[in-house]
Amino acid sequence: MNKSYQWKLLLLVLLVALSIYALLPTFQLYGRPEAERNDPRDPVQRELRGKALKLGLDLRGGMHLALELDKSKLPSDASVRDAVDRAMEILRNRIDQFGVAEPLIQRQGEDRILVQLPGLLDKHRAVQLIGQTAQLEFKLVKQASESRQVIDRINRALAGRSADLPDSLLADSLMVANPVTDLLFDYPDMSRFGGVRVLENDYLKLRALLESVNVDSLIPRDASIGFSAQPEIFDQGQTGRVLYVLSRRAEMTGEAVSNAIMRFGLDPRAPNTPGVSMTLTNKGANLFRKITGANIGRQLAIVLDDKVASAPVIRDRIPTGQAQITGTFTDAEAKDLAIILRAGALPAPVKVVEERTVGPSLGHDSVAGGMRAGIVGALVVIAFMLFYYRGSGLVAIICMALNVFFLFAGLAALRGTLTMPGIAGIVLTVGMAMDASILIFERIREELRAGKTVRLAIDNGFDRAWRTILDANLTTLISAIVLFRFGTGPIKGFAITLGIGLIANIYTAVFVARMIFGALLARRNVRSLSI
């Protein structure tokens, strides 16, 4: 046992100890039952989850969203950076209240926000919750006669332009005369107070028709058009929406709301349906008292992101500073609406520019497939190495196992994420580790064939193969680094595992293997080598 050998051994023991330390939280975490593991509130689990090896969205299931702030909707003097920061703050607020374990919210570039929700099940709800701008406005509904005038004007304007409209928007030639009013269900008698009803199928057509022209330019300056947010069931059992003609100016906005909670029984006609009860700020309460006092008998529409959530009739002056939204909500919808009203409005609407969702079962299949492939691949390679290189093959296998162990530890220490391409990176690392061993062993065999002693053959074999292995691993490392710089999510995962694997490989395949051979040689005067 010479001095340098002891140092090398110490280094190895130290590295293994560090790796075990890095992987400890992972073993602790995954040793627990799943429900306990994912509890977002338990501080112990939280800490473990932070330190443990994470599975990527493609393996765990979950949702990845890239949102872009619509800069055109920002006031011209606003800084985009601040707006994005504010939007992130609001999104974080909403997601925290929704209750997802470890959401990731990140700025991406100048005007993008990246949101990752691991293990999420109800995708639709999440999109609703994250994507809504939540611009809340209270607007007065126009009186019936004025509403009719506005609708007639739009109708006439569109009839005049029907030649320019795409055929797909005009269901049949009859519609050319009255493109808008023919789609309305109870026009012009407007039996429903304040709005016109549209059947659900016609509603889609009507919206497309109105979106094809700039409606605001066709109607008086103080009016705007809004549809009800959700389908309603009419007296004869059909479903449809209501088209409201509103005043363009909002009497009050969401800034006047200080709190919002889900409540049952807000609507006396349907005591079991949930709604949202809003508490107004002091200023808001004063304003609301004024508005309601001045407009008794009229409808006040509560408009969320340009859709009418409800349009109750003002029966009396409301002094309490409480406002309500009722409608046909499910419990979850009402709860989410309360969350976004509490968290406040985004500074500008956001667009989804990229979305990737992986269902939990596909993630599960991927993990199972990757594990199976990894184990079978490793077994095949192990069998081959033992058959071809006998005893030395065993050394190669020990080094390979150590390499994979270091790889996982490095990944955990760097807070990396294991993704499906990451598993492929591990497989590739195993391939490179094999190659290093093969290079060394073939060299040793050559030396032995040339009649050298075992000791000299091993020394020469390692010396000659070492440079080749270093070059080979470094060039592949170049690819890995470039991939890491340019890649997104899963590809980054591939690059990280490959990179750590290659660095570990240079150490295990050359230094550790040499130590093992050195230990074998040190014990006695070796005459033959099992290779």
Add this chain to the structure above:
Amino acid sequence: MFQILVGSKIPFMKYRRHAYILSALIILAGAASLIVKGGFRLGVDFAGGILVEYRFDRVIQADDLRAALSGGGWAGAEIQASEGGRTFLIRIPVPDERQAGEQSPSAQMLRLVKEKVPGIEGELLREEFVGPRVGRELRGKAFWAVLISLLLILTYVTIRYEFKYGLGGIIALAHDVLVVMAFLSFMNKEITIPVIAALLTVAGYSINDKIVVFDRVRERKKGSGRQADAAMIDMSLNQTLSRTIITGVCVILTLETLLLMGGAVIHDFAFAILVGVLVGTYSSIFIGSGISLDLILAAEDRRLEREERAAKLKA
């Protein structure tokens, strides 16, 4: 000890011209197939688009699914059935970016299918939505990633060896990438982010292969003290042949397991690497070494010419 290919004496360099022609033909055929097909089939990542995968609780006909979707305005959908007609991969070309908060395409699709087949339940396996601009950005990123990788590897090999070997290696690398792309085009495979990652992995593996050979040549050169020639390169190739074959077989075995068991997501990735490893092994032997040899020989010729001219001038 069990051995293969010890003491082989195959005159590889004699056949390098044949290999050049073969490679050129494959790359040209790839280019022709691309022209005929109007370019690569870009995956959702690069083209932008929507990809939805559902597993239904019963078998449904692809035609029924198509009818249900086109009724809801998803007329241009590409539909692929697997698992005996229970699982469907639905692809829709370039979407517009949607206002966040609207119903996602997958939810709308499921509603349409449920209208058509009452009582059916579908489980969403995955959904990818990539806006046209993000697709463009990803295309640019992939292109630069491949280019920068190749340049950096060239720089590294040039520093460690001679520029001639670096150039030979990098031409062989570019050749590998082109041939794999030709095969992707023949097989109608989609170009996705994992496939690009596979190409870069192939570049890593392939340069590794060439370095093993170049290292041998360098060693021979040092031993003999003269410039490399065909015989020397042949000898180096033969000496490293057993390692090349054994490593190749091992890597191919591991890739085969990935291909057979790794599931659908990893399939194309593993396929591209598999083709790349085969091509890379072939190009290490013929293209990388061959081009390096031709560069060396051309330099030798120029040197001889210069010496002759100098001799004439003196005379």
